[in-house]
Amino acid sequence: MARKKIALIGAGMIGGTLAHLAASKELGDVVLFDVAEGMPEGKALDLAQAGPVEGFDVKLKGTNSYKDIKGADVCIVTAGVARKPGMSRDDLLGINLKVMKAVGEGIKKYAPKAFVICITNPLDAMVWALREFSGLPHNMVVGMAGVLDSARFRHFLAEEFNVSVRDVTAFVLGGHGDTMVPVIEYSTVAGIPVPDLIKMGWSTKEKIDAIVARTRSGGGEIVALLKTGSAYYAPATSAIEMAQAYLNDQKRLLPCAANLTGQYGVKNLYVGVPVVIGAGGVERIAEIKLNAKAQKNFNVSVDAVKELLVACKKIDPSLK
Numbered sequence: 001m002a003r004k005k006i007a008l009i010g011a012g013m014i015g016g017t018l019a020h021l022a023a024s025k026e027l028g029d030v031v032l033f034d035v036a037e038g039m040p041e042g043k044a045l046d047l048a049q050a051g052p053v054e055g056f057d058v059k060l061k062g063t064n065s066y067k068d069i070k071g072a073d074v075c076i077v078t079a080g081v082a083r084k085p086g087m088s089r090d091d092l093l094g095i096n097l098k099v100m101k102a103v104g105e106g107i108k109k110y111a112p113k114a115f116v117i118c119i120t121n122p123l124d125a126m127v128w129a130l131r132e133f134s135g136l137p138h139n140m141v142v143g144m145a146g147v148l149d150s151a152r153f154r155h156f157l158a159e160e161f162n163v164s165v166r167d168v169t170a171f172v173l174g175g176h177g178d179t180m181v182p183v184i185e186y187s188t189v190a191g192i193p194v195p196d197l198i199k200m201g202w203s204t205k206e207k208i209d210a211i212v213a214r215t216r217s218g219g220g221e222i223v224a225l226l227k228t229g230s231a232y233y234a235p236a237t238s239a240i241e242m243a244q245a246y247l248n249d250q251k252r253l254l255p256c257a258a259n260l261t262g263q264y265g266v267k268n269l270y271v272g273v274p275v276v277i278g279a280g281g282v283e284r285i286a287e288i289k290l291n292a293k294a295q296k297n298f299n300v301s302v303d304a305v306k307e308l309l310v311a312c313k314k315i316d317p318s319l320k
């Protein structure tokens with residue numbers, strides 16, 4: 001069987017980390033694409049030279065040409081700019097929408113059979129736009145946000161309960177970041193739901209509420225510490241987990257931004273829900289019954305995504 005091919009569209013901080021992870025796990029040959037000249041080639045060469053030491057054996061190529069992503073099995077998109085001080089939300093939307101148009105057209109032309117994972121922010125709007133511009137089937141285009149948000153939540157919960165992160169599972173829904181909806185009834189330590197752990201005296205409602213708030217602003221906390229740039233290790237590893245689920249037909253149940261077709265009362269919108277990822281891309285959407293509070297929070301999240309799409313359509317009327 002031919003080796004798999006992983007195309008990374010955007011070779012910045014997350015893109016470079018994705019390349020290292022994809023190479024060290026030998027997911028396939030790696031192509032790093034970026035509009036910046038020299039940089040993707042430089043990162044590819046640097047990483048290729050790590051191969052003999054780390055013992056991974058894959059080809060790495062840096063490029064400015066979409067031709068090189070031809071036939072990719074997986075495309076992970078981080079191309080775009082981050083919001084800078086003084087930039088309005090609409091400025092950012094305008095810039096990254098244009099980037100999604102170029103990327104979507106490149107994927108449509110050279111890798112129309114790929115499983116596409118979008119990371120570019122604002123995530124729920126960008127993954128929708130990327131799908132529109134690429135014309136790929138909805139089940140083959142997803143956004144990475146939930147795995148990262150739930151990883152942040154799991155880390156904080158493990159610290160609070162003083163248990164291994166391995167035993168903590170977390171359930172999150174909704175948009176990325178501020179409007180994320182952690183469902184604590186479905187978040188557990190080795191199967192024991194968080195509300196039961198509160199009853200057992202392992203934590204308090206106030207402390208869990210604070211953890212939820214910290215998780216929601218988890219990206220901002222890192223930006224404030226780094227001062228230049230945003231998180232990249234956890235976002236990259238989260239997207240790699242999704243890529244592996246597809247490449248190895250693992251049927252993992254992971255929270256992702258997926259296109260809803262009526263689930264949770266929502267249609268034609270990308271929003272974070274638990275999905276099964278396997279060889280068929282998004283194979284199934286898990287629709288759980290939400291309690292009134294979670295449903296209310298989920299609706300707030302959905303409204304925020306809807307608002308972003310209205311702004312996108314205003315900026316680019318070709319989007320309907």
Ligand code: APR
Nearest residue numbers: 010011012013014015034035036078079080099119120121
């Ligand atoms: N095509 C390809 N690459 C592009 C394009 C484009 N049209 N426009 C910009 N890029 C590249 C930049 O040259 C840069 O190398 O995208 C890369 C983005 O990398 P970083 O600025 O380092 O950003 P990173 O930290 O990797 O985050 C990428 O993910 O979490 C989100 O908000 C974050 O949208 C951002 C994205």
